[in-house]
Amino acid sequence: MKTIQRLLTVAVGALALATPAAMGAGEYYEPAEHTWSWEGPFGSYDRGELQRGFLVYQQVCSACHGMEQLHIRNLGEQGGPFYTEEYPNPNDNPIVRAIAAEYFIEDGPDEYGDMFERAGRPADRFPSPYANDAQAAASNGGAIPPDFSVIVKARHHGPEYIRSLMLGYDYEVPDDIDVGVGQYYNPYMPGKLIAMPPQLQDGLVEYADGTEATKEQMAHDVVTFLTWASEPHMEQRKKMGLMVMIYLLALAGLLYAAYRQVWSNVKH
Ligand code: HEC
Numbered sequence: 001m002k003t004i005q006r007l008l009t010v011a012v013g014a015l016a017l018a019t020p021a022a023m024g025a026g027e028y029y030e031p032a033e034h035t036w037s038w039e040g041p042f043g044s045y046d047r048g049e050l051q052r053g054f055l056v057y058q059q060v061c062s063a064c065h066g067m068e069q070l071h072i073r074n075l076g077e078q079g080g081p082f083y084t085e086e087y088p089n090p091n092d093n094p095i096v097r098a099i100a101a102e103y104f105i106e107d108g109p110d111e112y113g114d115m116f117e118r119a120g121r122p123a124d125r126f127p128s129p130y131a132n133d134a135q136a137a138a139s140n141g142g143a144i145p146p147d148f149s150v151i152v153k154a155r156h157h158g159p160e161y162i163r164s165l166m167l168g169y170d171y172e173v174p175d176d177i178d179v180g181v182g183q184y185y186n187p188y189m190p191g192k193l194i195a196m197p198p199q200l201q202d203g204l205v206e207y208a209d210g211t212e213a214t215k216e217q218m219a220h221d222v223v224t225f226l227t228w229a230s231e232p233h234m235e236q237r238k239k240m241g242l243m244v245m246i247y248l249l250a251l252a253g254l255l256y257a258a259y260r261q262v263w264s265n266v267k268h
Pocket residue numbers: 056057060061062063064065140143144145146151155162165166189193194195196197199200222
């Protein structure tokens with residue numbers, strides 16, 4: 001009884017917490033529904049989407065958004081965009097090495113106590129584009145572009161929200177909204193004003209696999225990539241879950257058989 005009471009208290013508390021968000025939902029648009037390859041218990045990431053999404057991140061978003069929890073070698077790990085069986089160790093993967101080499105990483109101090117810059121290596125983390133938050137804010141009209149390491153998890157309905165946000169700049173500004181300097185109207189953003197300029201336009205990047213780089217395609221791909229970045233081990237987790245289910249089913253069968261066996265000689 002005590003437990004039930006406690007559970008009820010927690011449930012009521014959770015409802016109370018959820019209410020302001022639900023009330024505020026009227027202020028900005030619900031993100032549009034969208035279908036993703038990784039949804040459902042058997043869903044997995046599409047390698048092509050991951051690779052194209054990384055390209056969009058690298059060529060567009062990384063100018064302002066870092067991804068500091070991720071190491072460059074993660075790109076070549078199992079489940080990652082550039083994993084191949086040929087290079088089980090991502091540090092040997094030439095694509096990952098080439099990507100790493102394009103980054104400048106601050107290292108040091110050297111023997112004279114000075115910091116220096118060197119080309120990136122697979123073991124490095126994705127560097128932040130700014131030295132610190134103050135510099136990030138100064139470069140973006142006071143707003144700080146959030147780090148992308150777990151952005152999909154950090155936002156409600158992350159994938160749908162980010163996709164809608166990226167495509168949400170074409171709405172007409174209502175009369176009662178005052179768009180300040182360095183602000184843009186985007187009804188998916190809580191408050192409907194965002195300091196990030198529109199990022200996507202058709203043909204902005206050139207995909208190596210020949211896929212047409214429409215706005216919608218780039219938004220889909222970059223969100224797929226960011227979802228992977230937030231949860232790189234999702235595929236392994238799902239596989240593991242499936243194995244556990246099979247194991248539990250087999251165990252249940254065995255237990256049932258044992259139960260029949262044990263009680264078979266007992267008269268009812
Ligand atoms: C020119 C710099 C710049 C670039 C390039 C850029 N952003 Fe942003 N982004 C910002 C700033 C600044 C903010 C913070 C906006 C705010 O708080 O009003 C932001 C915020 C965001 C947010 C968080 C919104 C929220 O709910 O708080 C997402 C998601 C995002 N950007 C996605 C992207 C994606 C995806 C790309 C690449 C396609 C990208 N950004 C490229 C500057 C940039």
